[in-house]
Amino acid sequence: MSITVSKSAFRRLPGYLNYLYHKKSQGFSTISATVMAEEMNINSVLVRKDLASTGTVGRPKSGFKVDELIRNIIEMLGYNNSSEAVLVGAGQLGRALLSYGEFESHGVKIIAAFDTDQEVCHTEINEKKVFPLEQLPRLVSRLRVPIGVIAVPAGVAQDICDKLVDAGIQAIWNFAPVHLQVPETILVQNENMAASLAALSQHLKRNQMGWRA
């Protein structure tokens, strides 16, 4: 399996997957890239290329088999073999993430959380234990957890990040609004809500002012 996908194509795959689940639930067993493209507002050649990148081949006239596409996209996205993660910061956002049941089916399984607040330590949220922050280095390195989720205030995020890196983490999912400094081999995936918010307000401003894209 040495199929390569561009980063941008990769980001569209989850969207296709949702769409395909929806179509499947409506009873479709095949789907054409043309229809997909139209309904998803994406260029049809792009859709065909993206689908081809998953290793699926379609048939002229009938299109692609829905089940096969779903299987291949799941495979591509790594949803079927999930990696373990720890979450740091059991505040409002952290608790929401812990309670959100969908991560595991998306390739990431949160196995424990850490916090400095004595009140939440040793409690459980959605069956995940919250440990005192001091125990992070020992637990993470012993269990070889590959993913760290940062849901702490901006001011302490870099500090937590360093601790995770020292403990041997390989990828970080960062919800704190800061640019984290990490060694090159470590992936930081920023959940960039600030950028989303900015895009929203810009859209509104443009509309108000009658600007053009």
Added chain:
Amino acid sequence: MSITVSKSAFRRLPGYLNYLYHKKSQGFSTISATVMAEEMNINSVLVRKDLASTGTVGRPKSGFKVDELIRNIIEMLGYNNSSEAVLVGAGQLGRALLSYGEFESHGVKIIAAFDTDQEVCHTEINEKKVFPLEQLPRLVSRLRVPIGVIAVPAGVAQDICDKLVDAGIQAIWNFAPVHLQVPETILVQNENMAASLAALSQHLKRNQMGWRA
């Protein structure tokens, strides 16, 4: 003010802003694009172009004034004149979003929430009232709220989306893992956590297998 910024440049601005706040707190009054680029792992020409896109001019040798950059980026991102929003779906995620205090300083002010659950209706979360879903059309159209935040399960997201659009919303911030169908004039900003998760697992898989980018 008719400065145009590419979408990709726009997405980097919040990062620069965080970085600049950090530098300012350390006592820096000027900063060079060269240093910024190095510390943020971005190409320095790109940084200079991005900063130029905010209308800020630097001086050879000394660089840019931190305060001026901060002012201009905030202006560009629309953080200083926030738009009102309503949130639909006061579940775990919805409540976390309601409790998260940072949106207002990022240009979006959530003024109310809606839910179908009788138990949460008429309660307050972080001083925001939760109304029964039935009242959405009337309230949103009467108050001319421009932004709708969707934090409901995937199955009902399109339905909620349609209601928001009918009520005259202009932009949607979508946390549900579905591709929403909207008229062309409406912006949908997807908070694409599934894509982030996929990127994380792909990074891990590649590292394990010794693949190259």
Added chain:
DNA sequence: TAGATTGTTAATCGATTAACAATC
């Protein structure tokens, strides 16, 4: 067969990077 749809090759577009002159 005729027509819809795939998949590929070439053209375009936009964003990033390289090279370099201008300037404090």
Added chain:
DNA sequence: TAGATTGTTAATCGATTAACAATC
């Protein structure tokens, strides 16, 4: 002045789109 740093112009790179032949 010398050197760091800006800002601009040209080159490169990657992703998207257009054109079209292949095929069910």
